[in-house]
Amino acid sequence: MFRVIKPLQQMGAQIWHRAGGLAPLAIQGQRLKPIHYRSPIASAQVKSCILLAGLLTEGQTTITEPARSRDHSERMLKAFGAEIAVDLETCSATVTGGATLRGQTVIVPGDISSAAFWLVAGAIVPDSDLTILNVGVNPTRTGILEALTAMAADVTLENQREVAGEPVADLRVRHSALKACTIAGDLIPRLIDEIPILAVAAAFAEGTTTIRDAAELRVKESDRLAVMATQLSRMGASVTELPDGLEITGGQSLRGTEVDSYTDHRIAMSLAIAALKAQGTTTIHRAEAAAVSYPDFTATLQQICGL
Amino acid sequence: MSSLAITLNHTETHDSLTISPPSAGLRLQGHIKIPGDKSISHRALMLGAIALGETQIQGLLLGEDPHSTADCFRAMGAEISPLNADRVTVQGIGLGQLQEPSNVLDTGNSGTTTRLMLGLLASQPDRFLR
Numbered sequence: 001m002f003r004v005i006k007p008l009q010q011m012g013a014q015i016w017h018r019a020g021g022l023a024p025l026a027i028q029g030q031r032l033k034p035i036h037y038r039s040p041i042a043s044a045q046v047k048s049c050i051l052l053a054g055l056l057t058e059g060q061t062t063i064t065e066p067a068r069s070r071d072h073s074e075r076m077l078k079a080f081g082a083e084i085a086v087d088l089e090t091c092s093a094t095v096t097g098g099a100t101l102r103g104q105t106v107i108v109p110g111d112i113s114s115a116a117f118w119l120v121a122g123a124i125v126p127d128s129d130l131t132i133l134n135v136g137v138n139p140t141r142t143g144i145l146e147a148l149t150a151m152a153a154d155v156t157l158e159n160q161r162e163v164a165g166e167p168v169a170d171l172r173v174r175h176s177a178l179k180a181c182t183i184a185g186d187l188i189p190r191l192i193d194e195i196p197i198l199a200v201a202a203a204f205a206e207g208t209t210t211i212r213d214a215a216e217l218r219v220k221e222s223d224r225l226a227v228m229a230t231q232l233s234r235m236g237a238s239v240t241e242l243p244d245g246l247e248i249t250g251g252q253s254l255r256g257t258e259v260d261s262y263t264d265h266r267i268a269m270s271l272a273i274a275a276l277k278a279q280g281t282t283t284i285h286r287a288e289a290a291a292v293s294y295p296d297f298t299a300t301l302q303q304i305c306g307l
Numbered sequence: 308m309s310s311l312a313i314t315l316n317h318t319e320t321h322d323s324l325t326i327s328p329p330s331a332g333l334r335l336q337g338h339i340k341i342p343g344d345k346s347i348s349h350r351a352l353m354l355g356a357i358a359l360g361e362t363q364i365q366g367l368l369l370g371e372d373p374h375s376t377a378d379c380f381r382a383m384g385a386e387i388s389p390l391n392a393d394r395v396t397v398q399g400i401g402l403g404q405l406q407e408p409s410n411v412l413d414t415g416n417s418g419t420t421t422r423l424m425l426g427l428l429a430s431q432p433d434r435f436l437r
Contacts, residue, residue, distance in 0.1 A: 011429075045419055049425055052426035103363075106365070108348055111393045127334040128334060275328070
């Protein structure tokens with residue numbers, strides 16, 4: 001918890017913790033003083049913590065990040081009446097304390113990370129035409145749409161609107177011939193959770209797709225680079241594991257076989273989508289992991305297959 | 308239609324999902340509803356709790372983590388209806404009005420709940436344990 005405890009202590013907060021900044025924590029709330037915190041990491045949780053502390057703090061509390069992190073807090077705080085200013089160029093957000101927040105109606109948009117599985121399914125399976133309703137398309141989250149467009153996927157945003165400060169759209173995807181692309185650099189933080197399913201898209205795209213700068217994937221629910229490389233290879237895909245990414249040469253036809261999710265929900269769902277276009281039967285072991293973020297995944301899969 | 312088979316098999320140790328597409332190929336069609344965004348679900352519960360008046364939330368993600376957030380803010384005085392995806396009602400208590408809970412706050416496995424709540428609690432002159 002040091003990443004939030006330290007800046008709060010700079011504001012004058014009193015927080016007791018176990019060695020290493022671990023919980024349990026005890027907090028003696030205080031009137032804090034405003035600071036300009038220059039965060040060493042781009043983290044929506046750290047930024048949100050400081051901005052929420054600034055709500056009751058007289059004056060202006062600012063946080064500057066090395067890169068843009070997700071901005072759901074800034075948008076919703078503004079919708080509830082907080083005084084928030086955002087500077088996209090310097091990756092800074094400032095809250096002025098003392099505003100009154102008022103209750104709102106919030107329609108929670110669908111999670112674009114869950115939509116990603118259907119976007120890739122619709123793109124790789126011939127004659128498909130799927131519409132995913134009510135998807136959040138916050139620009140800090142839409143790297144998947146840019147990557148798929150670069151791969152020549154046919155994805156369109158329909159019925160675009162704004163709900164409680166968040167941009168929302170229905171996403172329509174139709175099958176098209178995919179081509180390889182490079183996914184690296186600034187794009188990675190905006191699609192980090194979608195790389196396993198993008199690896200599946202790459203396995204069906206013509207040419208060699210390179211994914212770099214994604215070493216963080218090794219410390220998610222599983223080592224997602226290693227697991228996707230081994231499991232897609234088992235199905236016959238041509239995948240090379242890089243220290244910080246994957247190199248995937250598409251175009252080979254995949255064959256059904258036994259694969260393992262390593263209890264990682266995003267791996268389980270990604271392999272299920274790959275199986276739709278494999279020849280023969282695929283069995284995904286430890287598939288119950290999918291329920292972590294998407295309890296109805298299997299039911300929706302059956303629905304769009306007409307079962 | 309097609310001879311596609313999708314079956315979920317339970318064994319004592321784990322579940323497996325078997326997918327057999329028809330040899331003639333598949334065709335995917337239809338409109339899909341997906342689960343609510345987790346980041347936004349947490350924030351709607353929290354801001355609802357510290358706002359004045361009522362907040363209505365539609366499409367909340369029903370997972371362990373949003374339940375942790377709701378339970379913590381209930382323990383500090385906010386009235387939050389049982390969580391469901393259709394509609395959750397939060398009766399906010401106003402900024403700076405969170406009450407010291409009678410027991411230790413349990414944020415479960417949710418890092419979002421812990422870190423965001425810490426900012427609110429550290430800046431409000433009262434005592435809190437988590």
